[in-house]
Amino acid sequence: MKITRQEVEHVAHLARLHLEGEELDLMTEQLDMILSYVAKLEELDTEGVEPTTHAFSITNAFREDVVEPSLDQEKALANGPEHNEDSFVVPRVI
Amino acid sequence: MEPYELTIAEANTLLAEKKLSSVELTRSCLERIEATEKAISSFISLDPELALQAAAKADLHLQSGEGGGLCGVPLSVKDLLCTRDRTTTCGSKILENFAPPYDATVVEKLNSEGAVIVGKAAMDEFAMGSTSENCAYDIPSNPWNIECVAGGSSGGSASSVASGQVLGSLGSDTGGSIRQPASLCGIVGMKPTYGRVSRYGLVAFASSLDQIGPLTRDVSDCALMMQTICGYDRRDSTSVDRPVEDYSSFLTQGLRGVRVGVPREYFSDGLDPEVHKVVMDGVGVLRAAGAEIVDVSIPHIDYCVAAYYLIAPAEASSNLARYDGVAYGFRKAVTSDLVDMYKDTRSQGFGPEVKRRILIGTYALSSGYYDAYYKKASQVRTLLLNDFKRAWESCDLLISPVSPTPAWKKGEKADDPLAMYLSDIFTLSTNLAGLPGLSVPGGYSISGLPIGIQLQGPHFHEGELLKCGFNLEKGLNLERQIPAITA
Numbered sequence: 300m301k302i303t304r305q306e307v308e309h310v311a312h313l314a315r316l317h318l319e320g321e322e323l324d325l326m327t328e329q330l331d332m333i334l335s336y337v338a339k340l341e342e343l344d345t346e347g348v349e350p351t352t353h354a355f356s357i358t359n360a361f362r363e364d365v366v367e368p369s370l371d372q373e374k375a376l377a378n379g380p381e382h383n384e385d386s387f388v389v390p391r392v393i
Numbered sequence: 394m395e396p397y398e399l400t401i402a403e404a405n406t407l408l409a410e411k412k413l414s415s416v417e418l419t420r421s422c423l424e425r426i427e428a429t430e431k432a433i434s435s436f437i438s439l440d441p442e443l444a445l446q447a448a449a450k451a452d453l454h455l456q457s458g459e460g461g462g463l464c465g466v467p468l469s470v471k472d473l474l475c476t477r478d479r480t481t482t483c484g485s486k487i488l489e490n491f492a493p494p495y496d497a498t499v500v501e502k503l504n505s506e507g508a509v510i511v512g513k514a515a516m517d518e519f520a521m522g523s524t525s526e527n528c529a530y531d532i533p534s535n536p537w538n539i540e541c542v543a544g545g546s547s548g549g550s551a552s553s554v555a556s557g558q559v560l561g562s563l564g565s566d567t568g569g570s571i572r573q574p575a576s577l578c579g580i581v582g583m584k585p586t587y588g589r590v591s592r593y594g595l596v597a598f599a600s601s602l603d604q605i606g607p608l609t610r611d612v613s614d615c616a617l618m619m620q621t622i623c624g625y626d627r628r629d630s631t632s633v634d635r636p637v638e639d640y641s642s643f644l645t646q647g648l649r650g651v652r653v654g655v656p657r658e659y660f661s662d663g664l665d666p667e668v669h670k671v672v673m674d675g676v677g678v679l680r681a682a683g684a685e686i687v688d689v690s691i692p693h694i695d696y697c698v699a700a701y702y703l704i705a706p707a708e709a710s711s712n713l714a715r716y717d718g719v720a721y722g723f724r725k726a727v728t729s730d731l732v733d734m735y736k737d738t739r740s741q742g743f744g745p746e747v748k749r750r751i752l753i754g755t756y757a758l759s760s761g762y763y764d765a766y767y768k769k770a771s772q773v774r775t776l777l778l779n780d781f782k783r784a785w786e787s788c789d790l791l792i793s794p795v796s797p798t799p800a801w802k803k804g805e806k807a808d809d810p811l812a813m814y815l816s817d818i819f820t821l822s823t824n825l826a827g828l829p830g831l832s833v834p835g836g837y838s839i840s841g842l843p844i845g846i847q848l849q850g851p852h853f854h855e856g857e858l859l860k861c862g863f864n865l866e867k868g869l870n871l872e873r874q875i876p877a878i879t880a
Contacts, residue, residue: 338699
């Protein structure tokens with residue numbers, strides 16, 4: 300076993316997903332199969348190999364620090380399921 | 394011949410000569426959609442009225458002789474490209490009502506040339522899949538056999554072009570999502586070099602792999618659409634500031650002196666014999682056209698699926714964290730607890746494949762597993778890049794299959810995620826290495842399904858790929874046809 304039911308439950312919590320019952324069982328089985336397959340990478344010696352995060356590397360893209368037109372607040376809020384005039388509204392946090 | 398059957402280049406000529414108007418052409422496409430959409434389901438949303446308005450506007454431009462490269466041409470765009478005030482669902486329930494406040498850069502470019510965007514094409518949810526069966530809405534069918542998949546994730550883009558509903562489409566390719574559906578539907582698809590096309594307004598799946606590209610009926614049309622969408626954009630920090638070549642000018646150049654590599658690892662014993670034959674026919678055509686064929690090796694190709702299915706889910710798990718029921722349309726709140734609201738929203742808004750990839754990605758990035766999974770996969774990515782660098786010393790481009798088999802029946806692999814992942818084996822390396830890739834129709838299986846040929850080249854060598862693709866098209870001389878759709 301590469302991953303247990305309890306581990307999948309924990310990862311689901313980290314990813315903010317509810318999983319229970321049959322869905323959790325099936326997901327555990329499928330993740331175990333996928334992780335067993337990707338374990339194939341262990342065959343390769345990667346000691347001292349630099350990781351690649353972007354295949355075509357470019358340096359930081361800077362611009363002048365000047366104010367430019369941007370999305371207005373009303374439009375930015377328009378897609379939110381609940382909002383008031385200047386912010387998104389969410390259930391009480393504290 | 395009906396106007397909807399034209400290529401973009403043919404339509405351009407008729408439009409410029411005023412033998413056809415954009416409104417007539419658009420009407421022809423809308424009638425074709427009306428007749429075929431029930432069987433094909435290429436679109437998540439359609440806006441005929443808006444399309445006809447855009448067509449009428451294009452006709453005014455054309456009359457004054459100021460039409461651009463795609464002026465008046467009916468197109469579809471994959472439903473993960475932001476269209477201002479027009480729903481952009483990404484094939485997901487979680488974005489069911491999302492109407493972006495801005496256009497993607499590529500959509501801006503299409504609009505500024507006067508292209509006619511007819512509708513938003515169906516796709517696998519958040520572009521995760523190889524058949525478009527992970528779409529939360531209607532699932533597109535293969536125009537050559539409607540019981541088969543159109544491929545994915547840009548399945549609706551491919552089916553709309555292949556079935557004659559539109560003349561071209563824009564899709565996105567993270568691991569083969571343009572090239573594979575193009576191959577399965579018998580059309581041309583290009584994934585440009587990473588950084589060649591702006592990703593601004595493309596809803597992100599895996600940011601280091603995603604790239605937008607065209608799906609068209611032939612290679613000349615592909616060059617035309619590339620000309621419109623390529624170029625630097627300061628709004629995408631990974632966009633590369635480098636002049637855009639005149640792609641159409643490459644097409645008529647000969648192949649003398651071009652070295653075409655045949656990567657031996659791509660032709661294992663397990664390869665479908667029909668696919669093998671089609672690719673070898675392609676090799677023969679290129680040789681006859683003057684290219685030199687060389688044997689090359691990409692030793693780490695066998696590790697691509699494993700590396701990709703760690704890197705892409707890792708990036709996805711991070712990118713998709715933003716869908717939490719706060720800033721976008723869908724929210725599910727059973728209790729008054731904030732974390733429960735996140736969980737309820739995400740659990741009901743995402744489909745099974747998206748959840749699976751978020752979980753793999755979260756696991757691969759989590760403390761204690763990062764080195765073994767994400768870092769290891771990123772190191773293997775370096776090994777693969779080195780393989781390609783070595784290959785470019787002895788050849789100018791590579792020829793290979795696109796998909797290990799022609800299109801398969803709907804439902805066939807839907808319950809087996811790993812089998813589905815393995816079907817991406819020939820296309821993933823292009824994205825991991827950031828290369829350009831082109832899929833060109835190569836032939837048909839005995840059962841009449843299209844089989845494509847893939848070309849891969851060094852960074853920014855799109856012109857070389859198009860030249861070679863054009864020669865393939867010419868040499869293979871397949872009869873151009875739009876399949877009769879029988880529901």
